[in-house]
Every structure is written in structure tokens, then in C-alpha cells.
Amino acid sequence: MSGLSADLANNILDWLHGGTAYTPPATTYFALMTSMPSSSGGGTEVSGGSYGRVAVTNDAAHWPASVAQIKQNAVAINWGTATGPWGTVLGIAEYDAAAVGNLLTFYLFPTPVAIPSGSSFVIPVNGGEFTGWATVSPLSGASNYLANKINDWLHGGTTFVPPATTYFAIMTTQPTAGNTGGVEAAGTGYARVAFANTLAHWPIAVGQTKNNAAPIDWGTAAANWAPSPGATGIAEFDAAVAGNLLHWGLFSNGLQIITTGTPFQIPTNGAAITAQ
DSSP states (O other): OOEEOHHHHHHHHHHHTTOOOOOOOSEEEEEEEEEOOBTTBOOEEOOSTTOOOEEEEOSTTTSOOOBTTEEEOSSOEEEEEOSSOOEEEEEEEEESSSSSOOEEEEEEEEEEEEEOTTOEEEEOTTOSEEEOOOEEESOOEEOHHHHHHHHHHHSSOOOOOOOSEEEEEEEEEOOOTTSOSOEEOOSTTOOOEEEEOSTTTSOOOBTTEEEOSSOEEEEEOSSOSEEEEEEOEEEEESSSSSOOEEEEEEOTTOOEEEOTTOEEEEOTTOSEEEOO
């Protein structure tokens, strides 16, 4: 899918950072669109000619485990045969109801598809793909671990409970999505910052963006935590030491040299998580 609805993005952000409960639908419904919705909704759906949305059970049989941040359908999504012209279809959209309902995701085809009377339309096995997760500033990527967990929770019915506390690290070398190759700052007094995963720290998402409501503050360096050439960015983990990488990314203003006596923090609203 190439887009999340604003409602779904906000719901996921509030669940992942803030602790607001959200349960993905047990069944979702795929629609063919002759004009595409935006994240706020809209669009025009095919009608007539025996057309109807396709119900897909939201379980692991239909959506097997995500691998390398990619989730694919294990069962074809088949709209059957048009008994009248369905027009030129630009893409598909996913809803939480067989009619009307809330928009969840949407995808624009690379090339429009004309579906005249007597033609059929199918998304084959592995033809429907959900990839990756949110972009985060100054964290610019999600780990394979987190993206796979979210993919499997959102499409597949696998339970995932976000950490009650996450831990922010200063990185002198950025990790990969697979959490390899990263080098964390070190030195007297350095430790990851524990940040409670509550609405007090992560208020309700607005416009598909979640911001921190309190500084992420490492205090003042008691040693050279990140001497020249400096720290490259930060990373978020689910443990105070080691643990699973969640998000990571580069500082937007370049390398940060943190030597003895340097205070360092990400200010309020300085960490923005944006889901598209």
C-alpha cells in the first residue's frame, strides 16, 4: 500500500507511543477506485456491474508473517467478473466495512487498469504488499524488528504490546535496520534516557504526527561521550542496555560533538514521528 489514512496513522501512532488502545479490524474490505482517496478520505469507488468490495479475514492465514518489513497476502483478492463496465481503475483502497466505513490504506497502481464488462480483476498471491513503517525525525527509520511487529499486528492478527518505557541512545555510528553496525556513545555518566510511553510524554497524534511533550535529556556529559567527529544521531530501544532497536536516525543539523561539560537533550517537540 502506498498510503495510510490519517485516522489509521493517528491510531497507530497513539497506540505505539502513548499507550492508547487500538484493535485492528477482524476483517478488512478492499475496494477498486476510479479516483483515489487522500489520507483524509474521498475518492470514487467502482459501482454497478455486480461489483462489491472483497472481504479479507485479517489473520495469519491470509497475511503471513512479515519478513524484512514486507507483508504480503497469502490468498488472492478476487473481485470476480464484471457484468457491466467498471471503468478505468486507478488503484485500490482498504476499509473496515463492506460499505462506507473508515478508510485504512490505499494504493495507486503504476498504470491504470480498464475493466470492461466480462473482464475480471484479481490481486494475486503476494501481489498486495505492505512495506515498512513510519518516518521519524530525528529518527529516520524503523528497525526490521519493529516494522515486522507492526505489520503482523495490523495485518495478521498477531499480538504486540508496545514497551511501557523506551530508551533513547546517542549514536556515534548509525545502526542498520537489522540492528547491526551501530556504535553507541560511552563514557563516565553516560546512559540511555528512559522515556515513559504514556500520553503525558507522547500526546495525541495530530495530522499523522506524534511529538514528544517533554525533553529527552541526557544531562551534562561527565566525560567525552561523543568527541570529534561527533554523534551522528539517536536511536530508540526497548531496554536500558542492549534490547531491540525500534527507531533510529541522523540529526538534521549534522554531527554533534559532546565532550566533558556539554549538556545534551532533544527538546520538547524535537522528536516527531510521522506515519504516511
